[in-house]
Amino acid sequence: MIKAWYFSFLAGGLLITRQAQAALGGLEITSDKIGLNKESLWVLIPRLLNWIFGFLGIIFLVLIMVGGIIWMTASGNEAQTKKAGSLMTAAVIGLVIVGAAFAITAFLGDTFGPK
Numbered sequence: 001m002i003k004a005w006y007f008s009f010l011a012g013g014l015l016i017t018r019q020a021q022a023a024l025g026g027l028e029i030t031s032d033k034i035g036l037n038k039e040s041l042w043v044l045i046p047r048l049l050n051w052i053f054g055f056l057g058i059i060f061l062v063l064i065m066v067g068g069i070i071w072m073t074a075s076g077n078e079a080q081t082k083k084a085g086s087l088m089t090a091a092v093i094g095l096v097i098v099g100a101a102f103a104i105t106a107f108l109g110d111t112f113g114p115k
Contacts, residue, residue, distance in 0.1 A: 042114050049105055056098045063091035 067088035074080035 042109075046105075046109055046113075049102075053098060053102045057095075060091050060095045060098070063094075064088055067091065 067084045070080055070087065071084035074084065
C-alpha cells in the first residue's frame with residue numbers, strides 16, 4: 001500500500017523541479033543579455049587568461065618604470081641604484097615566468113581544446 005508521505009514527496013519534488021526550471025530560465029535570459037550564453041567554456045577560459053596575462057604585463061611595465069625612476073633620482077646613491085637594479089631584475093624575471101606560463105597555457109589550449 002502506498003503511504004501518504006510518498007505523494008507529498010512526489011508533489012514536493014515536482015514543485016521544486018518547476019521552480020528550478022523557472023530559475024534556470026531566468027538565468028538563461030540574463031546570460032543572453034550579457035552575452036555569455038553563446039560561448040562555450042573553451043572560449044571563456046582563454047579570454048579570462050588573456051585578461052590576467054595582460055594585467056600582469058601592465059604590472060611589469062609599472063615595475064620597470066618605478067625602477068627607472070628610482071635609478072634616475074638616485075643621484076649617485078649606491079643603495080638606491082642597487083634597489084632600482086634589483087627591482088628591475090625581479091620584474092624581468094617575473095616577465096619571463098609569466099611569458100612561460102602564457103606559452104604553456106596557449107600550447108595546452110591548442111593541443112587539448114576543441115578542434
